[in-house]
Amino acid sequence: MAKELVLSLDGQRFSVSFRKIDREQIYGSIEIEAFDERAIRQLLVLAADGKTLLDKGGTALATLDEKGNSVERNTLKAVNLEGEELPVVESSFSVRNDLEVAHVDDYLAQLVKSVYVLDPFEGGDIDYLLDHLASGLIYRFPFSYRGGTEYDNAFVIGNGSEAFMIIGKQAKFQYSMLNQAARLDSIEEEEISGDDLDFDLF
Amino acid sequence: MAINISNTKNRDAVVAFEAVVPKREVAFVDPKGKPVRTQKLLKTDIEHDLTALLKKKKDLNAVGKALVKDDPEIDLEHFGMTLTDTSRVYVSKKGIIHLVDEWEVLKNPDGETRERRQRQKQSQNINSDIPLRWSGKFIKKEDAAHKFIFTHKRQLIHVNGLTYDFLYEMAKELHERNSLMLLRGGEKGDQPIIMTRGAKPYNAFLEGRIDGDSYLLVLQLSNMELKRPPMSEPGAVATGSSTTKKSPAKTAKKK
Incomplete structure (x- = not known):
């Protein structure tokens, strides 16, 4: 069942539905198969003890206090950097979401979590929004899928006649001054995701 | 880690290359107001699943x-x-x-x-004898934002006074042009960047900003264009979840 998200621009309301998209849907994917001389082999995770092997789903995330004791997640409180308790935010599906014009620098400063393509909800009309996006404008609004402790940033951006919603978090950039030189180390970059198709956009 | 990069004059230098983390504005505390942390634990192993x-x-x-x-x-x-x-x-x-x-x-x-x-595992090309090159292709920030999804970011930072000047000048030029620069690797300067051996390739765009005497150089990495996938035409049932068709279970056919 499609979910309805209500956006508002210049006092006009638009109901949109959205669909998550990813790279595999556009370009396809690559799976790796590994063989030894006998048969295909399974890729597992080996714990630091050198003998415990686990598969997907073999791990859990625990919340621990300062002494290392487990803490129930439902007893936690969300606070800001000053230690003040934060109010619970509503799900973006239960409110009208007012679009504000965003600067491209803010958009480029996002660490992207997910990408959605937008369509009119149940045959509605979003031409007014599409026209504004076609002029190159980017819009933003605070977004929370289920509600909770904090919003993500949602950017609404167009390409051709399509509208997209990019969900992300603001990156922590730090401008560098002369006296703030970094130290080179030999630590290898960790691979940031799985295997993929080679492609050339140009 | 390190990155070997050249500028518009084909002068190259090895500088630092650091991950970018999200800005944290929310923290969680326990009922006593003390900070908590998360820890990955063993839930089950393959002998008990x-x-x-x-x-x-x-x-x-x-x-x-x-x-x-x-x-x-x-x-x-x-x-x-x-x-x-x-x-x-x-x-x-x-x-x-x-x-x-x-x-x-x-x-x-x-x-x-x-x-x-x-499988051919390609070597990394961000810190090799051949520096990453400015391709000469400036792309206006607005155009790039509407064409590509920048899925990952890395920040470039100087390691001494000389490389401060080197990177500051790069950031200044990009800032004044309000553009990103496409970076390429390899001898011919025609390859996407590969950060570790066997890792997937990314198209890398350098973004520069300056503020007085300080600069920000960010490598914007993209492996995806901003476009509607062919299987996601309007009219299909829209949901908030991914519609990627999961590939069938791996077939254990011997090659």
């Missing part, structure tokens, strides 16, 4: 009865131990194997297999 229990008990009913009667799914000695420094290993019935032959199975967006080929 459902596959292993099914092998021992033959069917789900028998597994269910065993779970009611005893705790065959729990290893009290090990479960709950913290997991750090894990590795990924290939395993056969006899244990860990170190020599495998890897094949790539290329699939179309609809999940259909397009090609099988032996």
